[in-house]
Structures are given as C-alpha cells and as structure tokens.
Amino acid sequence: MKVNFITTKLDYILGWARKFSLFQYPFVTACCGMEYMSAACAHFDIDRFGAGLTRFSPRQADLLLVVGTVSHKLAPVLRKIYDQMTEPKWVIAIGACAISGGIYNNYAVVQGIDKIIPVDVYVPGCPPRPEAILDALIKLQQKIQNQSHEWKWKNKLKK
Amino acid sequence: MRESQGIKKLKEKFSKDILDYSISFGDETLLIKKERIFKIAKFLKETPELEYSLLLDITCVDYLGQEPRFELIYHVYSFRLNHRLRIKVKISEETPVIESLTPLWKNANWLEREVFDMFGIKFKNHPDLRRILMYEEFEGYPLRKDYPLKKRQPRIPGIE
Numbered sequence: 001m002k003v004n005f006i007t008t009k010l011d012y013i014l015g016w017a018r019k020f021s022l023f024q025y026p027f028v029t030a031c032c033g034m035e036y037m038s039a040a041c042a043h044f045d046i047d048r049f050g051a052g053l054t055r056f057s058p059r060q061a062d063l064l065l066v067v068g069t070v071s072h073k074l075a076p077v078l079r080k081i082y083d084q085m086t087e088p089k090w091v092i093a094i095g096a097c098a099i100s101g102g103i104y105n106n107y108a109v110v111q112g113i114d115k116i117i118p119v120d121v122y123v124p125g126c127p128p129r130p131e132a133i134l135d136a137l138i139k140l141q142q143k144i145q146n147q148s149h150e151w152k153w154k155n156k157l158k159k
Numbered sequence: 160m161r162e163s164q165g166i167k168k169l170k171e172k173f174s175k176d177i178l179d180y181s182i183s184f185g186d187e188t189l190l191i192k193k194e195r196i197f198k199i200a201k202f203l204k205e206t207p208e209l210e211y212s213l214l215l216d217i218t219c220v221d222y223l224g225q226e227p228r229f230e231l232i233y234h235v236y237s238f239r240l241n242h243r244l245r246i247k248v249k250i251s252e253e254t255p256v257i258e259s260l261t262p263l264w265k266n267a268n269w270l271e272r273e274v275f276d277m278f279g280i281k282f283k284n285h286p287d288l289r290r291i292l293m294y295e296e297f298e299g300y301p302l303r304k305d306y307p308l309k310k311r312q313p314r315i316p317g318i319e
Binding site: 108 | 292293
C-alpha cells in the first residue's frame with residue numbers, strides 16, 4: 001500500500017518534470033516546416049509550454065517531430081534517428097503527409113510514418129496551423145503526465 | 160520565325176540524319192537518328208560559331224502503344240547565339256540503349272541517371288549508371304505508363 005503510494009507520487013512528479021522539459025528534434029522535410037517554425041518563434045512561442053530548446057542531435061532529444069513527407073528512400077534515416085534517441089522518447093507526426101502520405105499516394109512516399117516508427121500524437125492538416133501544433137504538444141503533455149514512467153528503483157519497490 | 164544559324168550548319172553537315180524539323184513553343188525542334196546523337200551533340204557543342212555549351216535538360220516521354228515507344232528530349236543552349244535548341248530521339252522498347260553524352264557535358268551524368276531510373280533507358284559509356292532517385296532494391300521503372308499506379312513495393316530492407 002505504502003509502496004504503491006510512493007510509486008504513483010514519483011510517477012506524477014516525473015511526469016510533471018518531463019512534460020515541461022521536452023527537448024525536441026525537428027525532422028523537417030517539407031512545407032509543414034514553415035508552420036512549425038512559426039510555432040517555434042515569437043508569435044506562437046512553443047517555449048511557453050517548456051519545449052523551447054530544440055536539439056539538433058537525436059541523442060539529446062526526447063521528442064521527435066516528424067514534419068513533412070517521408071519517402072521510402074528517407075525511411076531508413078528516420079528509423080535510425082528514432083533508434084538513436086534515448087528513452088524516454090515520444091513522437092509527434094505533423095501534417096497529412098507524415099500521418100498518411102497525404103496527397104502523395106504513389107510509388108515513392110511512405111503511407112504514414114507509423115509504418116516505420118510508433119507515433120504518439122497525429123496532427124492533421126495540409127499544412128496544420130501553428131495552433132494545431134501547440135494543441136498536439138498539450139495533448140502529448142497530458143499523455144506524459146498520465147503515463148507510468150520508468151525509473152531506477154521502481155521494479156525493486158514493487159517486489 | 161527564321162531558321163537559325165545552327166540549324167543551317169547542321170542541315171549542311173548531317174542532312175541524312177535529320178528526320179524532321181519543326182518549331183514548337185518558340186524553339187526549333189529536330190528529330191534525329193538515334194545512332195548519330197553523340198556526333199551531332201559534339202558538333203553543336205564544339206563548332207566555334209555555334210558553341211551550344213549548356214545542356215539544359217534531358218528527359219523522356221513514354222508513348223505507350225506507339226512504335227518506337229520512347230522519345231528522348233535534349234535541350235541545349237548557346238550563349239554565343241542566345242539560342243535554344245530541342246533535339247528529339249526515338250527509342251524502341253526492345254533496345255532501349257543510347258549513347259551517353261557525359262563525355263561532352265558533365266551534367267549529363269545525373270540527368271541520364273534520372274532517365275535510367277524513371278524509364279529504364281540505358282546509356283552506353285555512362286561512367287556510373289545507377290538509380291539516382293529511387294533506392295537500389297526498387298524494381299521496375301515508375302514513370303513508364305505501364306507501371307501500375309497503385310503498386311506498392313517492399314520498403315528498404317532493415318527497417319521493418
């Protein structure tokens with residue numbers, strides 16, 4: 001009973017800390033990138049939600065933003081970047097192309113990045129407004145707050 | 160529109176190899192014999208009064224159902240004459256092979272690789288004829304008219 005109390009409280013604290021310190025890696029391949037840039041800059045200011053520090057190394061990031069079309073030739077690169085990120089990690093797919101291939105229903109384009117990597121939040125739109133990107137970030141923060149987290153002594157306490 | 164200086168010279172020298180001459184969209188267009196493409200391109204590029212020194216584009220059209228099936232289109236440009244020229248070559252489906260222009264224009268290298276990638280036309284004497292847009296494991300030539308529109312291929316190995 002007491003142990004469960006510690007576990008849930010620590011999960012809550014970790015969730016709170018992690019949701020407000022998201023380091024993002026923007027995997028920007030297409031025009032949706034302009035909307036993401038807008039969301040990241042002063043007008044919409046993604047920093048208000050604690051996701052202001054963009055990292056250009058996947059090893060330092062814990063939120064992968066896939067912004068734009070991913071072709072079959074690019075797919076192994078995306079997979080590699082996802083694999084290089086350290087746990088815990090989350091993925092947001094931004095734009096119609098990233099979530100389903102969009103208008104590019106053809107031989108060259110991956111029909112949704114969830115065929116390659118797991119996705120937490122999908123943002124529809126062609127391209128989505130910056131508000132939609134912020135909305136996705138808030139949705140992800142709710143998910144992080146409510147999910148159970150891995151930490152060092154967790155499994156030992158449960159025994 | 161008058162016949163340009165380059166065309167006159169070309170007609171003098173290669174009268175037997177020019178199958179058709181027309182003007183379309185403001186540019187003079189020549190249909191020439193496939194075997195003579197390198198000779199004519201070399202003549203256009205290296206004759207001092209002409210100097211078609213810039214190869215603008217190489218592209219291909221698939222006329223499915225016609226024979227010969229493919230048509231290669233070269234655009235060349237001369238700074239000296241401020242003149243653009245379109246050269247067309249018919250290529251049959253059975254022997255989709257033509258001489259590479261890479262020895263003349265360096266940028267023909269990638270342009271020809273693109274045509275090879277999308278249409279499967281092979282270029283003789285090309286230094287590095289690999290796919291340029293699609294990945295090596297891709298089968299078929301996606302811009303041919305008989306490539307199925309909804310066909311999906313396995314993704315690159317190792318990411319499943």
